[in-house]
Each structure stands twice: as C-alpha cells, then as structure tokens.
Amino acid sequence: MGTVHDLLVQKGRQQTLxxxxxxxxxxxxANFLADEEAGTAFLFSGWAQAALPHKRLPDDAPWQLRTERVTLLVEPGRRTMPSGPPVSVGVPYGSRARLIMLYLQSEALKTNSRSVELGKSLRDWLGKMGITPGGKSIQSIREQAERITRCRISFHLHSAGKEGLIQQHIVDTAMFGETSVYPGEDSAGNESEDSGGATRNTSGFLETVRLSETFFEQLKRHPVPVDDAAIRAINRHSMALDIYCWLAYRLHVLSTDREITWKALHAQFGGGVTRLDHFRTVFVENLNLALAVYPDAKVEVGGRGLTLQPSRPPISPKVKAAALSR
Structure with missing residues (x-):
C-alpha cells in the first residue's frame, strides 16, 4: 500500500484517482494523511485476536468466535421490565460498538481509573472520531452502550499447549438515562442508516460506567495502541477496524515472515460470510482500507492467504508511553 500513499504525497488525490x-x-x-489531529487509543489485546459480530444477531443469541489462539464467547445481558419476564438486549455489534469499546478502554488507561464518564464525554470523543453525535447516530450509540454494559464475555486462551480462561463483565456498574430507537449495520460491517428492524430500548443511554476489575487489569497488562486518525478514517467499516487492530497487534512483534491461511482468516474475520470465496473478496476490500491507514504495514496477499512481514507499529513506543503518562 506504500504506492497509494506515495502517489497522494507526490500528485494529490485527483491525480491518484x-x-x-x-x-x-x-x-x-488521503483523509488519513491529511489528518493533523494526533491522538492514541487503546484496546485489550484479546479484542485484536477475536472481535464482536459485524451485524445484528437475534437478541437472545450468544456470539462465539474460534481462532487459533482464542475462543471468544459473548453472552447477551437482560433488562428487567415493569411487568413480565426480563428481556435479552442482544450482544454488541458493528462499528459503533467497537468505537465505544475503544473509548472506554482508552479513557480508563489514560486516567488509570475504572470509572469512565459517557454522556457528553462520549459524544465529544465520537465527534472527534468523525461520528456526528445526533439523530440516528446517537440512537445507535445508545443501543450499543447498553449492550456492552449488560453482556458477559469469556476469552478462552489456548497456545503452546497451555490454556486459560478469562470470564468477566466489561462493566460492573452503570447509570442509565433516556429512551430511544436504534438502527443497525449491514452484513459487511458497514454503517447502515436503516436496519429494517429497529427495536425500542426502555433503558436508554448511559451516563457513567465502572469497568470490571478483571477487565481493567487485563487491559492494563495487555494494551494495544492504535492511531486515532486511522480509526477516524475507517470508522464506519467494522471489518476494516478489526483488521487494522489485528495488524497493529501482530506486525511489530514478528521476527520473520508469517503466513496466515484463508481458512484461519475466515475463522477470525468471516462471521456472517459463509462461502470462502465470498469472504476472500470482502476481506481483501477491508484489508485494503486497513492498509490505507497503516502505511508502514507490510502485508502480501497470495493464493493461500496472507504473508505478514515485520513492520513498525502504528504508534511508536515513545508516543504510547506519553499517552499513558498524561
């Protein structure tokens, strides 16, 4: 992808087209290169290996994803009702859920506190991420915030003959606010203005949350820094966001080239895409978007899959340290 960046610098957007x-x-x-607002966000390394679904599942359905190193299970939480049994609120999904998770993790690390303000603070941050905080956008954010707050996650780790299990809620406590109706996202993980099946949320937006102690401790031990400008540029493409975070986690620790098969890539990124040939097309499109915001990434696409090559991280260790010391 170095070529498109070089051309943009040398000839500009119109000539590069x-x-x-x-x-x-x-x-x-072009948007990434022109973005002069520096910033660093963080996520727990587990999310760089196994991510949330791209599209909406039935509200009572769990999400399970198996990769070579991690099995992720996300179980939907439930909301009590004024009368009748509790109802499932569904697991978080799509690009909005990923942006909220990035905000929660980044704020907690930067302030070294499990308590994170949402409300206006989240709206301001999403505005910086290129998401206009109004209308259907804020409605979708409210829904995903509640889903994240109520769900339970399990990371089953398996590597080099060793296994481990981390079970936790992301959030221990939360304060809810107003009500709303929410849209969704399409099957490719891109923002959709009309889900065709919006549901009403009687609990509404969250004002403050307190991350669970287990999740916060894991985040502090294994943070992955990513570039705010990169997130802004691909903020409506959930698969591209996943691929970018995965590359940010994997490339800079490689000592030699590493091949990843299409089968392994499909297991990690292909939720909702059944046929492997269809997945390859969708994946390469989103890979190219991820590489467009990670100019130093060295990745080759071949018949058997990808070849990852040692690359500089998107955020230097010095910048990472500065972001965490504020």
Missing part, C-alpha cells in the same frame, strides 16, 4: 486504485482506498488514505 487516475491510477488503478479503489476510490474508497484513495479517499481513506
């Missing part, structure tokens, strides 16, 4: 590049890749790369 004359070459054989996907327009979306050119636009994303």
């Amino acid at each position: 004359l070459f054989d590049f996907d327009r979306r890749v050119v636009d994303v790369a």
